[in-house]
Amino acid sequence: MALTLRAVERPPAALDGLRLEVREFLEHELATGGFTPEADAWMSGIDVAFSRRLAERGWVGMTVPVPYGGHGRSALERYVVTEELLAYGAPVAAHWIADRQMAPGILRNGTEEQKHRYLPGIARAEQFIAIGMSEPDSGSDLASVRTRAVETGDGWRITGTKVWTSAAHIATAIVVLARTDDAGDRHGGLSQFLVDLPHPAVAISPIITIDGAHHFNEVVFDDALVPRTALLGERGEGWRQVTAELGNERSGPERFLSVMPLLRAWAATGCFAEDPLARAELGRLVTRLAVLRQMSLAVAGRLAAGENPAVEAALVKDLGTGFEGEMVEAIRRHVDPEAGGVPEDLAAMLAKAVLHVPAFTLRGGTNEVLRSIVAKGLSRR
Numbered sequence: 556m557a558l559t560l561r562a563v564e565r566p567p568a569a570l571d572g573l574r575l576e577v578r579e580f581l582e583h584e585l586a587t588g589g590f591t592p593e594a595d596a597w598m599s600g601i602d603v604a605f606s607r608r609l610a611e612r613g614w615v616g617m618t619v620p621v622p623y624g625g626h627g628r629s630a631l632e633r634y635v636v637t638e639e640l641l642a643y644g645a646p647v648a649a650h651w652i653a654d655r656q657m658a659p660g661i662l663r664n665g666t667e668e669q670k671h672r673y674l675p676g677i678a679r680a681e682q683f684i685a686i687g688m689s690e691p692d693s694g695s696d697l698a699s700v701r702t703r704a705v706e707t708g709d710g711w712r713i714t715g716t717k718v719w720t721s722a723a724h725i726a727t728a729i730v731v732l733a734r735t736d737d738a739g740d741r742h743g744g745l746s747q748f749l750v751d752l753p754h755p756a757v758a759i760s761p762i763i764t765i766d767g768a769h770h771f772n773e774v775v776f777d778d779a780l781v782p783r784t785a786l787l788g789e790r791g792e793g794w795r796q797v798t799a800e801l802g803n804e805r806s807g808p809e810r811f812l813s814v815m816p817l818l819r820a821w822a823a824t825g826c827f828a829e830d831p832l833a834r835a836e837l838g839r840l841v842t843r844l845a846v847l848r849q850m851s852l853a854v855a856g857r858l859a860a861g862e863n864p865a866v867e868a869a870l871v872k873d874l875g876t877g878f879e880g881e882m883v884e885a886i887r888r889h890v891d892p893e894a895g896g897v898p899e900d901l902a903a904m905l906a907k908a909v910l911h912v913p914a915f916t917l918r919g920g921t922n923e924v925l926r927s928i929v930a931k932g933l934s935r936r
């Protein structure tokens with residue numbers, strides 16, 4: 556009964572050049588007003604023009620093979636670029652989901668036609684793909700999805716409602732989890748579909764979050780006809796495909812670096828020089844960050860080797876997102892915007908981070924549910 560988080564890989568020193576290149580690019584962007592650093596920008600920072608500038612540098616679709624329009628780089632190279640983008644609070648939300656999980660999903664399960672159709676556009680930051688899993692009554696219990704896809708002479712007809720669909724309003728396609736067959740096993744009979752957007756029978760409406768932002772959507776499929784070629788992977792294999800994707804979704808550095816720009820902005824005030832309590836707090840936070848990074852890198856190594864370390868990925872997300880919330884609280888204890896003298900960027904990031912904290916442990920599967928996955932996984936080992 557042990558977790559497999561051995562073989563920790565470190566980004567080798569050879570990648571320092573790439574890290575510096577990304578930093579130079581981001582510093583230039585900052586200097587020229589290309590973006591304003593924000594907390595949780597990987598989720599809420601939708602900026603299509605920024606995504607395209609990144610893509611021009613070859614930093615979107617990095618691990619997509621060259622024949623499919625990508626850059627054929629390693630998972631560790633992508634990891635380094637991702638860490639820098641997160642640490643700077645860059646607005647990467649437009650291409651994030653397509654780059655992080657749908658490109659690997661299409662590579663693993665897609666047909667040659669789908670690979671050529673979607674992957675080059677993902678790498679150019681022209682194809683943005685939303686995830687249509689959650690429904691009004693199916694979040695944690697995803698196997699209970701009620702959206703149905705019925706096979707017809709022309710293809711498939713999809714009916715149902717998806718909610719909390721991040722960035723669907725700018726997406727050029729959505730991957731939909733739908734029931735195609737009534738199998739005895741509730742995890743059977745589910746399938747995934749790649750549906751191009753806009754679609755005349757798919758209505759996308761905004762769900763505005765507590766900070767007034769439009770990030771979420773409700774997506775209603777009203778007998779939407781899609782071609783046969785929209786089926787992604789095998790009919791009835793949707794559950795297996797989705798759980799493999801979630802490994803990519805749960806273990807990346809965004810699960811502990813969402814509020815890194817806030818930490819940087821706090822550190823930039825230099826308050827540690829006189830305040831030993833602030834210095835000790837910073838020390839504690841940075842130490843925990845270092846541990847989480849090692850765990851996340853270990854999972855990244857196993858994903859790159861083609862494994863599905865679902866239990867370890869769940870653990871990284873549980874520990875990482877819990878830590879993010881604690882980091883915001885810790886900084887809040889030391890920074891009082893009401894007291895004056897707090898830099899504007901720090902105050903703005905703190906205010907936004909406080910409103911976003913509840914989402915950290917919900918998105919990508921709630922932490923309570925992840926702990927069940929970890930417990931069940933451990934008891935089987």
Ligand SMILES: Cc1cc2nc3c(=O)[nH]c(=O)nc-3n(C[C@H](O)[C@H](O)[C@H](O)COP(=O)(O)OP(=O)(O)OC[C@H]3O[C@@H](n4cnc5c(N)ncnc54)[C@H](O)[C@@H]3O)c2cc1C
Nearest residue numbers: 686687688689694695719720721914917918919920921923
């Ligand atoms: C910022 C953000 C972005 C998101 N983006 C997307 C997206 O792009 N696409 C998408 O499909 N979904 C998305 N979601 C939805 C997300 O996946 C769901 O919110 C999540 O899976 C939880 O589902 P739910 O909201 O229906 O909560 P519920 O499943 O109703 O859970 C409510 C509470 O009950 C607890 N609970 C439920 N079941 C159990 C159990 N078995 N044991 C213990 N406790 C339990 C949960 O932990 C939670 O605290 C996003 C959510 C957020 C916050």
